[in-house]
Amino acid sequence: MARKARKYSSKASADVERVMKKRKAGTLKSGRSGRKVTSRKQAIAIGLSEARAEGKKVPKKASKKKASKKKTAKKRKTKK
Secondary structure, three states: OOOOOOOOOHHHHHHHHHHHHHHHHOOOEOOOOOOEOOOHHHHHHHHHHHHHHOOOOOOOOOOOOOOOHHHHHHHHHHHO
16 A cells, blocks of 8 residues: 655644744744633644745645535425
8 A cells, every 4th residue: 555645744743843842832923913812722723824935834724715615505395
């Protein structure tokens, strides 16, 4: 069986780790507002974003998918 390539580079992982340590220390600030970051998910997002900006191997952001027409049509039928 063929091995899959890593989704994230080790350097990107190191960036996320550094940001997580900053969050734990309470010194991680968010972008424009400059508020203190307490959310684990937000800290990871900041780390990945910084890694992306530096050109490290990180997948593109997941795009938000719109609801399909079938689902919305189904919802309308059940409302009646």
